Amino acid sequence: xxxxxxxxxxxxxxxxDIEEDxxxxxQEHERALGExxxxxxxxxxxxxxxxxxxPGFLWLGFFxxxxxxxxxxxxxxxxxTSVGFVKDWTTQNYSDLVHPFSLDNAYWKDMWRxxxxxxxxxxxxxxxGFPVAYFLAMKVEKLQYQIALFILALAPFWTxxxxxxxxxxxxxxxxxxxxxxxxxxLGVSSYDHPLLNTQFTQLSVQLAxxxxxxxxxxxxxxxxxxxxxxxxxxxxxxxxxxxxxTFREVVLPQTMPGVVIGSIFIFVLxxxxxxxxQVISQGAVTTVGVYIQTQIVGTQYxxxxxxxxxxxxxxxxxxxxxxxxxxxxxDI
Amino acid sequence: MAEGVAxxxxxxxxxxxxxxxxxxxxxxxxxxxxxxxGAVAVDDVNLHIDHGEYVVLLGPSGxxxxxxxxxxxxxEYPTEGDIVLDGESLVDLPPHRRxxxxxxxxxxxxxxxxxxxxVAFGLKMEGIGKGERxxxxxxxxxxxxxxxxxxxxxxxxxxxxxxxxxLARVLVTKPKALLLDEPLGDLDRLxxxxxxxxxxxxxxxxxxxxxHVTHNQxxxxxxxxxxxxxxxxxxxxxxxxxxxxxxxATELVARFMGDNNIIHGKVTERTGNRLLVEDAxxxxxxxxVENGGGPAVGDDVFVSVRAAAVELADGAAGEKTVNSADxxxxxxxFLGDLVKLHLTAGGERMLAKVPGDxxxxxxxxxxxxxxxxxxxxxxxxxxx
Numbered sequence: 001x002x003x004x005x006x007x008x009x010x011x012x013x014x015x016x017d018i019e020e021d022x023x024x025x026x027q028e029h030e031r032a033l034g035e036x037x038x039x040x041x042x043x044x045x046x047x048x049x050x051x052x053x054x055p056g057f058l059w060l061g062f063f064x065x066x067x068x069x070x071x072x073x074x075x076x077x078x079x080x081t082s083v084g085f086v087k088d089w090t091t092q093n094y095s096d097l098v099h100p101f102s103l104d105n106a107y108w109k110d111m112w113r114x115x116x117x118x119x120x121x122x123x124x125x126x127x128x129g130f131p132v133a134y135f136l137a138m139k140v141e142k143l144q145y146q147i148a149l150f151i152l153a154l155a156p157f158w159t160x161x162x163x164x165x166x167x168x169x170x171x172x173x174x175x176x177x178x179x180x181x182x183x184x185x186l187g188v189s190s191y192d193h194p195l196l197n198t199q200f201t202q203l204s205v206q207l208a209x210x211x212x213x214x215x216x217x218x219x220x221x222x223x224x225x226x227x228x229x230x231x232x233x234x235x236x237x238x239x240x241x242x243x244x245x246t247f248r249e250v251v252l253p254q255t256m257p258g259v260v261i262g263s264i265f266i267f268v269l270x271x272x273x274x275x276x277x278q279v280i281s282q283g284a285v286t287t288v289g290v291y292i293q294t295q296i297v298g299t300q301y302x303x304x305x306x307x308x309x310x311x312x313x314x315x316x317x318x319x320x321x322x323x324x325x326x327x328x329x330x331d332i
Numbered sequence: 333m334a335e336g337v338a339x340x341x342x343x344x345x346x347x348x349x350x351x352x353x354x355x356x357x358x359x360x361x362x363x364x365x366x367x368x369x370g371a372v373a374v375d376d377v378n379l380h381i382d383h384g385e386y387v388v389l390l391g392p393s394g395x396x397x398x399x400x401x402x403x404x405x406x407x408e409y410p411t412e413g414d415i416v417l418d419g420e421s422l423v424d425l426p427p428h429r430r431x432x433x434x435x436x437x438x439x440x441x442x443x444x445x446x447x448x449x450x451v452a453f454g455l456k457m458e459g460i461g462k463g464e465r466x467x468x469x470x471x472x473x474x475x476x477x478x479x480x481x482x483x484x485x486x487x488x489x490x491x492x493x494x495x496x497x498x499l500a501r502v503l504v505t506k507p508k509a510l511l512l513d514e515p516l517g518d519l520d521r522l523x524x525x526x527x528x529x530x531x532x533x534x535x536x537x538x539x540x541x542x543x544h545v546t547h548n549q550x551x552x553x554x555x556x557x558x559x560x561x562x563x564x565x566x567x568x569x570x571x572x573x574x575x576x577x578x579x580x581a582t583e584l585v586a587r588f589m590g591d592n593n594i595i596h597g598k599v600t601e602r603t604g605n606r607l608l609v610e611d612a613x614x615x616x617x618x619x620x621v622e623n624g625g626g627p628a629v630g631d632d633v634f635v636s637v638r639a640a641a642v643e644l645a646d647g648a649a650g651e652k653t654v655n656s657a658d659x660x661x662x663x664x665x666f667l668g669d670l671v672k673l674h675l676t677a678g679g680e681r682m683l684a685k686v687p688g689d690x691x692x693x694x695x696x697x698x699x700x701x702x703x704x705x706x707x708x709x710x711x712x713x714x715x716x
Contacts, residue, residue: 231440234407238436239505240428240457249453253444 075305084299093306107291107307111314114287117202118270121209122217122263128210129217129262136218137225153215161212165279168208173198173280200284208280209270216269217262224258225251263322268315356418357382358404358509358541363413365399373399375565376413381558383508384539386532390552391562392588397545398513400562404543405434405511417508428457433502434511438518439494441486447497448473448482454505472500475534492523499534509541516551528555549589553577561585582715583634591639591672593682594714599631607713608654609635613678616654619711626713634714639672639683641710644690645703656705657682664694675704 078088103109132153140146156164172178175194183189183196198204228251236246274289288311295304358381365374374396381387389397402408404415406427415422422430433454442450451472455465473479476496486494495515502510515531516524532555535542546552552559553573560570561584568588569581580586586594597611605623610616617635627633645656652658659675659682666672671691675682684704686694 229438229440229443231436231438232442234427235434235436235440235501236442236453236457237427238405238407238432238434239454239501241453242426242428245457249456250442 071305072309074302075309077302079300079302084301090302093302094310096303097306097310106286107288110286110288110291111311113202113285114271114273114289117206117209117273117287118267120206121213121270122266124210125214125217125262125266126259129214130221130259132214133218133221133225133258137222137228153218156211157215161275162279164212165208165276168204168211169200169280169282173204173207175199200280200282202281202285205277205280205285208276209273212276213266213269216265217259220258220261220265221255222258224255228254260322260325264319267318267322271315271318272311357385358543359414359416360400360404361414361416363400363403363415364411365396365403365408366411372565374403374410377562377567379560379567379570381509381541381543383541386535386542386544386555386557387560388544388546388552388556388558389560389562390546390549391568393547395562396565397547397562401434401511401513401543401545404509405432406430407434431508432511433505433507434513435498435502435515437514439486439498441494441497441501443486446483446485447478447489450486450497451500451504453501458505468504469500472504473497475503476500491519492527495519495527499531503538507540509543510535512542512544514546515544516546516548524551531555561588563588578638578710579712580636580714583636586634586636586712586714591683591685592636593639593642594634594636595680596632596634599627599629599633602629607633609633611680613680614652615657615677615680616652617706617711618654618708619713620708621713636712636714637706637710640670640685642682642684642704642706644673644684644686645705655708655711656703658701658703660701661694661698663698664691664696666691666695673702675702677704 074085075093076089076091077085078090079093080086097105097107099105101108103112136146136149140149159167170177174180175191177198179196179198180189180191180194183194184191189195196203198207232250233246236250241249272289273287274293277285277287277290288307292304292307292311295301295307360377360379363374363377364372366372377396377400379387389400391397399408403410404422406422406425406429410423417431422432442453445453448466448469452465452469455468460468470479470482473482476499478493478496478500481489481493486497489497495518498515516527519527528551531542544552544555553576556573558570559573559576561568561576563584568585569576571579571581576585576589580589580592583594586592595609595611595615595617597609597615597617599607600610600616601608605626606618606620607626608616608618617637619635621627657677657680659677661673662676662681663674664671665674666688667685669688670685671688671694673684673686673694675684682704
């Protein structure tokens with residue numbers, strides 16, 4: 001772009017008056033807004049608000065807060081082989097979990113496996129989910145088509161998760177299942193020695209998790225992409241951005257909250273997974289969820305509670321790490 | 333619509349189909365856009381714009397003005413025709429390779445970036461270093477008087493401030509032509525009026541080509557060096573504001589610009605170049621046409637007279653003469669410095685604008701009959 005010769009004196013907008021006028025208009029708006037709010041307060045808005053919030057508070061109190069408190073209490077009680085627990089205070093449950101603090105400890109070994117599966121699931125859902133969300137939000141122009149495609153993507157979720165997991169375990173992942181048969185037909189695998197060992201393995205659990213949770217990534221990213229101002233994208237192109245730099249500088253930063261929300265969903269949900277793991281691997285793969293479930297089934301309630309509390313702390317740390325990561329805003 | 337209307341009325345418009353362009357300035361040559369589905373948005377538009385010229389594309393929504401602007405900016409691809417800037421065709425260049433930049437409707441600022449980073453964006457895309465682009469962005473912000481707000485996000489700015497950030501953001505890239513899509517549409521009226529003056533002054537100081545799209549007649553007349561009136565995908569008339577306001581070329585322009593009395597009648601007499609036109613209600617107007625040209629006796633024609641050129645005659649109604657009419661007052665509208673009289677002459681709606689100090693004399697006289705007169709020189713023969 002050639003530069004036009006700079007005229008003398010330097011051009012400028014003389015806007016002192018405009019500023020004043022605008023300020024007046026803004027103050028007027030503020031005043032009107034203030035009056036409106038005042039009127040709401042006079043009508044006793046506080047009680048009404050509280051009444052609307054009450055059912056939610058009660059629900060959360062009974063079904064979220066109370067059980068959490070109970071689990072924390074339980075984790076400090078003493079195990080008892082006949083009745084499960086006695087109400088004697090102890091920290092033994094926790095010290096059993098952190099001694100030894102290494103992968104020789106079954107708890108941490110399962111925790112590490114859960115983390116691996118979870119991290120790969122988050123990354124894979126992002127890699128495969130983002131293009132899907134981008135396609136739906138940017139390339140499908142009609143709302144009807146967007147809705148239709150979303151329903152199509154949701155179709156597998158119309159069946160129960162047990163049915164789906166069973167379908168994954170045998171017809172899809174078995175040595176004579178769809179996946180290996182496809183690879184055999186491609187000539188890269190055989191029925192006796194499958195290329196991908198997907199029957200009752202960690203790999204099969206991993207693949208199932210990605211499929212089960214990818215919509216948790218697609219949906220929030222889709223909604224954020226849909227809100228990105230199309231004119232801002234055009235403006236970026238107009239100001240010299242090619243497709244990639246426009247995506248990196250304008251689209252992605254505005255979509256990051258969706259990526260973070262999706263990552264948190266998938267991280268939290270997959271870290272605690274045990275049902276899918278057990279059905280798909282037929283007990284061959286253990287995760288921290290399976291570990292806790294085994295303790296509960298074995299009436300080791302205080303130990304199970306301590307394992308769960310520690311897991312919650314690790315989840316909080318993970319969520320914190322994910323949100324920190326998103327704050328790494330690229331500076332110009 | 334007669335062919336060649338646009339060409340005959342536009343000063344310096346490109347000839348119908350020039351083969352090669354080597355001159356300076358922007359040329360739109362046979363520019364046509366047909367959208368998938370067959371809707372013709374822009375139909376064979378020819379226009380030449382000089383550097384330093386302020387051109388306003390004016391027309392009702394859907395007339396093709398925005399599509400024309402988007403084709404110049406590279407945001408739409410023309411179906412046919414060429415866009416040539418200083419002898420170089422732009423048609424095959426993507427937006428980021430064109431020496432044009434656009435101020436988009438609703439400003440289209442980047443919500444996640446500060447004011448300074450918004451302005452520096454174009455320079456960043458050019459690969460200019462951080463220090464350098466911050467310095468240049470600050471200069472541009474000073475130019476629009478916003479340097480103090482450099483660390484704010486766009487959401488924390490007023491409409492007028494956002495508008496100026498959008499301006500600074502495009503000016504910093506030193507474009508050869510600035511394209512403005514309804515740039516004042518989102519502002520309060522008071523601010524709009526002031527921004528017209530400021531925007532025009534800025535353009536004069538920069539000496540840049542500005543192409544401005546609007547549907548607001550007053551805005552177009554007050555800002556443009558040249559107004560290009562578009563309707564139904566075509567240029568109706570391209571001329572200086574005074575000509576557009578006083579000498580509309582076609583019936584469509586006369587109607588769109590408003591406040592024109594349009595008389596549809598037949599030529600009843602032709603004496604040399606002087607025509608006498610009479611409508612169904614026996615309203616008569618005379619008009620002089622160019623040597624030898626124009627319609628013949630018996631032809632169907634449209635003529636127009638500006639409301640502001642119509643005067644109230646003293647005295648009562650008398651015999652019907654040429655360039656006058658006896659009208660019933662339908663409504664007296666006070667506009668501050670003018671009074672607009674809504675009249676009816678034998679079913680024909682007429683308008684007259686008279687000085688505002690006549691309001692006291694005219695108020696409440698709806699239903700009365702008045703005589704209006706106009707000068708032959710204010711009658712304009714329209715291409716229909």
